[in-house]
Amino acid sequence: MTVLLEVRDLHFCYPGSAEPVLRGVSLHLGAGEKVALIGSNGSGKSTLLLHCNGILRPDRGQVRVAGQVMGYEQQALRAWRRQVGLIFQYPDDQLFSASVAQDISFGPLNLGLSDSLARQRVADAAALCGVTHLLARPTHALSGGEKTRVALAGVLAMEPRILLADEALSTLDPWMRLHMLAIFERLVAQGKSILLATHDLHTVRTWAERVIVMRAGQVLADAPPAQLFSDPVLLTRTGLDAVVKGVLPPDRP
């Protein structure tokens, strides 16, 4: 399996804060892989994903895409974002334009595509995400699930090989979640890789091929879900034993 995205020994501390948020994170993502990223709130998942897209710059360590160390100049960032797409938890943070079609066209045009190519990308991404009928609508008149799919289309229109999703399913109802996972499935069939940060263990067990568990800025486990959830040592180390049993151990708050 070819490694598409690789993170090596990332260290990061937000400016002005005392505690480092990432403390030596390493992971990799292969072509066509479906990986879940889990960990309690504040464990550093979002910070890690922002590094994978070149938005944050690590204090130490590097990010490689398709074997290449990524740089932070404008040209390098453009190449980076062409390959790695990122969707956020709240679509309202991502949709900036009052028009759905125009919002989706933003990414492709930033890649330097011509108007006609960008138009094609908008149509393709909208069809893939099932939002073709919403293209002429104003953004503010969409429901939550529709906004999420439009936000996804805005990222997929850039045709990234790697999709990072930061809790993008957590505010959706179960049906809409299935819908999103079905879209993910189509992407994976095209050889794209997906890294999904989530709190939903059901999705983790049923969807992911591999699970990465983070705590306090470190990776504690990296294993297929079947192995993770059946290995008592791994479960105890990651603190997932409590979640699986549904009881907090007396020594932890």
Add this chain to the structure above:
Amino acid sequence: MSQIDRYAYTSRIRHLDPAQKTGLAALVIILCLILPRPAVGVGAVLWMGMLTVWWGGIPLPVVGRVLLAEFLFLLLAVVGVVLSFSWEPPPVGFWSLQLGPLWISTNQGSLALAGLLVSRAFGATAAMNFLALTTPFIDLVDLLRRLRVSPVLIDLMDVMYRFVFVLLDSMGRIATAQQSRLGYATRRAAWRSSGLLASRLFVDAYQRSQRMQTALASRGYYGDLRVLPLDYRHDGRVYLLTAAVVVSLLLAGSRA
């Protein structure tokens, strides 16, 4: 704003090129302003009202209500032109009414002037209504973009319009949360809650703009919100229609 915009989205001619709709409305407004005859304004109101309802597909009661409100407003605005108030009886040729020592009077000249003012303004207003009720804000912004108005201004309008709704949403949620904890139960509490709401909203807007900045960057933003122009239907018959409207208003304005 959002009410009118909602009708605009449902309009039958929503997808007609906004340049054509704006062109028609602009010509009507210009004719109302340069032709000094009340018939022009009246003609403009009839044309624009009819077109908004039958061509634009906006319900008659909606158009009627909007026009009526604007008409009453215009009438109030010209009261000062029509009536003059004085302590002395008016000269001959004036119609007057005596209230105690006060004379309220008017004459044919000021009535004619008021009629002209009202009809002109009403005609122009009806043309604006036509545009506003059939053309959503984003189409107008898109038109400005095509006309090469400063991109900074356009981007600002686009994002502002988007943010208005996002912030209205936040405001609603914060206010509900406050109400559920009796935040508006007494006048004092209401004052305090409103203050908290405002400051909370400010923080919220700031944090949102930070997150939006991040999301834009991840899609390759470098200080330029480039988007595709929207698709519109361009209809040659609109030129005929526009010509008919213009000719009829010119006729109404020229008959001695």
